[in-house]
Amino acid sequence: MTDEPLIYDLSSPGRRGVHSPLPQFDPVDPGDVLPSSELRTDLPLPEASEIDVMRHFLRLSHKNHSVDTAMYPLGSCTMKYNPKVNEVTARTPGLADIHPYQPPETAQGALELIYELEALLASITGFPAVSTQPAAGSQGELCGLLSILAWHESRAETRTQVLVPDSAHGTNPATGTMSGLEVISLPTADDGGIDLQNLKESLGPGVAAIMLTLPSTLGLFERRIAEVVELVHAAGAQVYCDGANMNAMLGRVRPADLGIDVMHLNLHKTFSTPHGGGGPGAGALAVQAHLEPFLPEPRVVRKGDTFALAEPSPTSIGRVHSHLGNFGNLVRAYTFIRSLGAEGLREAADDAVLNANYLRASLSDDYDLPYDRTCMHEVVLAGTRQRRLGVRTLDIAKRLIDYGIHPPTIYFPIIVDEALMIEPTETESRESLDNFIDVMRRIAREAESDPDKLHDAPVNAPVRRLDEVTANRRPNVRRVPESGD
Amino acid sequence: MYPDDLGYTSEHEWVRADGDHWLVGITAYAQEELGDVVYVELPTPGESFAAGDEFGTVESVKAVSPLYVPMSGEILEVNEELEAQPELINEEPYAAGWMIRLAASDPSERDALLDAQAYQQFVNELRA
Amino acid sequence: MSYAPNTDADRAAMLRTVGVESIDDLFVDIPVQHRDPTLDLPPALPETDVIRHLGQLGALNATSDDLPSFLGAGFYRHFVPALVDQQLLRSEWYTAYTPYQPEMAQGTLQAMYEFQSLVCDLTGMEVSNASLYDGASALAEAILLCRGLTRRPRVVIAETVHPAYRDVATTYTSALDVDLQVVPAASRDGSSVRPNIESLVEAIDDQTSCVVIQRPDFLGMVVDTDPIVQAARRHGARVVVVVGDPVSLGLLVPPGDLGADIVVGELRSLAGPPAYGGPGAGMFAVKSQLIRRVPGRIAGRTVDLDGKDAFVLTLQTREQHIRRERATSNITTNQALVTLGATISLSALGRRGLREIAEQSLTAAHHAAEALAGAGAVIATDAPYFNEFAVHAPEGAAARLDRLRRDGNVLAGVDLSCVSPRFDDLILVAATELTTASDVEALAAAWARSR
Numbered sequence A: 001m002t003d004e005p006l007i008y009d010l011s012s013p014g015r016r017g018v019h020s021p022l023p024q025f026d027p028v029d030p031g032d033v034l035p036s037s038e039l040r041t042d043l044p045l046p047e048a049s050e051i052d053v054m055r056h057f058l059r060l061s062h063k064n065h066s067v068d069t070a071m072y073p074l075g076s077c078t079m080k081y082n083p084k085v086n087e088v089t090a091r092t093p094g095l096a097d098i099h100p101y102q103p104p105e106t107a108q109g110a111l112e113l114i115y116e117l118e119a120l121l122a123s124i125t126g127f128p129a130v131s132t133q134p135a136a137g138s139q140g141e142l143c144g145l146l147s148i149l150a151w152h153e154s155r156a157e158t159r160t161q162v163l164v165p166d167s168a169h170g171t172n173p174a175t176g177t178m179s180g181l182e183v184i185s186l187p188t189a190d191d192g193g194i195d196l197q198n199l200k201e202s203l204g205p206g207v208a209a210i211m212l213t214l215p216s217t218l219g220l221f222e223r224r225i226a227e228v229v230e231l232v233h234a235a236g237a238q239v240y241c242d243g244a245n246m247n248a249m250l251g252r253v254r255p256a257d258l259g260i261d262v263m264h265l266n267l268h269k270t271f272s273t274p275h276g277g278g279g280p281g282a283g284a285l286a287v288q289a290h291l292e293p294f295l296p297e298p299r300v301v302r303k304g305d306t307f308a309l310a311e312p313s314p315t316s317i318g319r320v321h322s323h324l325g326n327f328g329n330l331v332r333a334y335t336f337i338r339s340l341g342a343e344g345l346r347e348a349a350d351d352a353v354l355n356a357n358y359l360r361a362s363l364s365d366d367y368d369l370p371y372d373r374t375c376m377h378e379v380v381l382a383g384t385r386q387r388r389l390g391v392r393t394l395d396i397a398k399r400l401i402d403y404g405i406h407p408p409t410i411y412f413p414i415i416v417d418e419a420l421m422i423e424p425t426e427t428e429s430r431e432s433l434d435n436f437i438d439v440m441r442r443i444a445r446e447a448e449s450d451p452d453k454l455h456d457a458p459v460n461a462p463v464r465r466l467d468e469v470t471a472n473r474r475p476n477v478r479r480v481p482e483s484g485d
Numbered sequence B: 001m002y003p004d005d006l007g008y009t010s011e012h013e014w015v016r017a018d019g020d021h022w023l024v025g026i027t028a029y030a031q032e033e034l035g036d037v038v039y040v041e042l043p044t045p046g047e048s049f050a051a052g053d054e055f056g057t058v059e060s061v062k063a064v065s066p067l068y069v070p071m072s073g074e075i076l077e078v079n080e081e082l083e084a085q086p087e088l089i090n091e092e093p094y095a096a097g098w099m100i101r102l103a104a105s106d107p108s109e110r111d112a113l114l115d116a117q118a119y120q121q122f123v124n125e126l127r128a
Numbered sequence C: 001m002s003y004a005p006n007t008d009a010d011r012a013a014m015l016r017t018v019g020v021e022s023i024d025d026l027f028v029d030i031p032v033q034h035r036d037p038t039l040d041l042p043p044a045l046p047e048t049d050v051i052r053h054l055g056q057l058g059a060l061n062a063t064s065d066d067l068p069s070f071l072g073a074g075f076y077r078h079f080v081p082a083l084v085d086q087q088l089l090r091s092e093w094y095t096a097y098t099p100y101q102p103e104m105a106q107g108t109l110q111a112m113y114e115f116q117s118l119v120c121d122l123t124g125m126e127v128s129n130a131s132l133y134d135g136a137s138a139l140a141e142a143i144l145l146c147r148g149l150t151r152r153p154r155v156v157i158a159e160t161v162h163p164a165y166r167d168v169a170t171t172y173t174s175a176l177d178v179d180l181q182v183v184p185a186a187s188r189d190g191s192s193v194r195p196n197i198e199s200l201v202e203a204i205d206d207q208t209s210c211v212v213i214q215r216p217d218f219l220g221m222v223v224d225t226d227p228i229v230q231a232a233r234r235h236g237a238r239v240v241v242v243v244g245d246p247v248s249l250g251l252l253v254p255p256g257d258l259g260a261d262i263v264v265g266e267l268r269s270l271a272g273p274p275a276y277g278g279p280g281a282g283m284f285a286v287k288s289q290l291i292r293r294v295p296g297r298i299a300g301r302t303v304d305l306d307g308k309d310a311f312v313l314t315l316q317t318r319e320q321h322i323r324r325e326r327a328t329s330n331i332t333t334n335q336a337l338v339t340l341g342a343t344i345s346l347s348a349l350g351r352r353g354l355r356e357i358a359e360q361s362l363t364a365a366h367h368a369a370e371a372l373a374g375a376g377a378v379i380a381t382d383a384p385y386f387n388e389f390a391v392h393a394p395e396g397a398a399a400r401l402d403r404l405r406r407d408g409n410v411l412a413g414v415d416l417s418c419v420s421p422r423f424d425d426l427i428l429v430a431a432t433e434l435t436t437a438s439d440v441e442a443l444a445a446a447w448a449r450s451r
């Protein structure tokens, strides 16, 4: 594949792409209404033709791997198929061309959709109240912890610590800090679950909450969940559940039934809204009744047959989004849930879990399996056997690229040496999984017979491995105009 | 690997007497474990630290490690070269890769540090 | 109905490989009394039916085709070239994720780098990240950056900064030791409103970590920021500039040239229709000294083993997956697809196109003001403005807006009581290059009728 120049390099003075609308009014000269000191003298944007812009971005797109290209088993990210009907509904003019400040009387359909989606998510998780305002999982976490702090405060309690298992995603401790809490790391027990003894010792009167991921980032369901919840509640603290992995639980268990107090959902994972090359997502927050007064505002409420925005509430943690969250993604998630229904959702969880266990059973002869038990929607393998041959997990990942498969999440969870975190999702077929298994086995053989093949990989991608050291030592993060340019 | 005239910490810093002051850096072992150093964050001259306090961080592409002062004192100078050339820490950890110059408030703290032999043994244990 | 391709025969074969009898056996770690709840959900709908259902919900909303709209306040209806959505519908863009494996994501990475370059060129800044959630959280993160940098507790924030952004900043700082001080940066004089820079200048002191202003401000005014920047410099405070409408950057001096340390804003208007307020994309750009404090992803340019130009996520040690509780932010998923739309849009509009739509927006707004004045309205804004201005509604903004919609069939603007109760008799009117002469006539006619 050839190098693609920067869009700036396709620029030629005087060339233009699209034309702006025909003038509707006699032009007003900006210099007549704004002080000349406020007007810029140059605007260093590219000048390119429409066809060149189209081809440039099309050629760039060809350098990407995507779910629609081939398997993308990126653990923790739930790269399932994004149904195309979602893209159709999200582009319905009545759901796209509507303004956040238009009066509720003229946006009843949008408000109804949010209200109904919150109700559907409540049914699926078992929590009585849901807010779809958070823009992504991490923002949901922030809302969750702030709600918990507000609840403690409402009971005249000051608590300053949050417990986070060492297997947690990095965003959990980072959210703890943003919530002004001291983050205390909990070690993982030998079976991959929470170490109850350690939990007991850590649960002092200063602990506001525990953030646990269910199923955990190891792909394991916490067998001692009942004891964990009981201990945490007995200490006056709250149980926050990172629900990034809800895909494993759809129709199989409602997290609220387990005694969890608050949980976020990643609609861009479980509920199929596309990942967009990094976003946007949507991070709904679901809570038990005692935390509902603290949910972010404004909230959508139903009054008889109409929908409205509730009056500001004195207990709410406040707003976290300019408006009502990533509405376009709420439309997609709503479409997905309505398309699948209860049975379809449960089937999704079942197939996601079966697919992961099929990979576990099929690959455990060739790769180390640090936690050898039934997994949920993802399986964590370790490249430790290969490391002894001088091959690192990074090399295995890069070799997968040569076979046209996106590598799994690697080196996470950080407590697993040489981790390979594989999440096939329910939308991969048995044939696709068999191909993956075959490729992974071949790579295991190559690690034994021809390790340099792995060290040199990838060779079939648009570029080979990159010089990240220079990228970090001397960051070049934008095109710097040449002088006279 | 570990020059005799330096004092070492179990966090892999070294100190060397330099006239009335002390230079501090990280050991050959530390830079090797980190891999290519891409950035160091150093304090502002004038700041004071107690022995064992964190005075900055050193980064590779995928890791960040805290740096701890081996002896209490005031920062007199930081190695400005490292901003443009963090690779000096990999290339010459005990020379051009020094990080801070310190005025020690209690020079006797030097005696509590590991000598080269003890540090070598410590590293051998870590490697085992 | 799920999208899972496996048949019962596939499942049976796979269960044999796994060594269990049934799928139920895979869920035994779940406490038995809570296993397999019945979900109370409406029945599944095939594609045809779900499209019809969503179409019905959509039909309950008024679009700008149904009602001429002068709504702005952060979300503007701008011209987004047709090729943008054609690109955004390409699977290679929208069904990929964060480019963790750069060799398989050069498209996304190069587009990020081009986006960062365009943001820097538009704002006069030196480093841009790949986006935050929206303009509001971008402002909140800017405030957190300044707090960490200066270790000072106070934030001086102009009342003329988007009120929802102020609210979000309040939420984000609520558990931290931050004192947000909202300063009345506009003053009333009878029916009119004008900037009050002095109050901001006076509020900045040696405990101020940053001062936050918006340009054009929430009332549409373009204010001379120099005294504020000077005061900030004198006291060692940082300057955070919120960009009102990004299209204004086609015309106005970039905030970087005015002395901004951080520039934030909302980019939705460059990428697509307002979508009821999201997904948008938060712009976040800084001067180069702050690069290691920036939250969120950044793409960098480098080379591969063969020396070929390539792009990669860089400075990742700032981020949560490495620094965990010491990260610059918890953000993970961002708003990449929206920034891609903005990148393509800016590329297709180019230097001339962006300037033209900026000029047309300014033109339309000034014609709308003239038409309203002709219909008997009092234009309240007593300052230069770009494409948004305030009109006086003596009986109250809410009541007047309601009548303009019911009797005149226009969405005439935003009730400015959201800024302050002092402004509950002001309506914020926005126009863009998509505002037509007949929209303006409808607005003026409705105003005349509703008096």
Ligand SMILES: Cc1ncc(COP(=O)(O)O)c(C=O)c1O
Binding pocket: A076, A077, A136, A137, A138, A139, A169, A171, A172, A213, A217, A242, A244, A245, A266, A281, A282, A283, C331, C332, C333
């Ligand atoms: C386990 C886990 N928690 C939290 C997050 C954060 O979610 P988001 O990226 O939507 O902010 C992620 C994914 O990125 C995750 O995998």
